[in-house]
Amino acid sequence: MNLSETFQVATIVEKLPPVWRDFKNQLKHKRKELKLEDLIVKLRIEEDKRKSEKRSKKNSYEAKANVIEDSKGKCLLPKAQSGRRPLKVTKVRSKKARIRASREMLHLQQRGI
Secondary structure, rough: OOOOHHHHHHHHOOOOHHHHHHHHHHHHHHOOOOOHHHHHHHHOOOHHHHOOOOOOOHHHOOEEEEEOOOOOOOOOOOOOOOOOOOOOOEEOHHHHHHEEEHHHHHHHHHHHH
């Protein structure tokens, strides 16, 4: 019994895991019919992309620090002079913490500290 190539492609697309929902919808809404070989190529590309994203997410949780730099790229960690408090270099773990730290740095820059 021979199955048409279009049916085989549609079946493979439907069997993709739920995590791939966006990619599945993208394939479903293509106007041009995919050949089985083209589908395999697209699946490999998507899989490689997801693997690299997973690796980059894993590496993004390494210790990070917010540091103020001048226009030349030099690190500025001022000494406590004339009542100024030194800036802290802090580890940033969450998105909220990064936003809070960037707002604090902006506030300090506006005050001229």
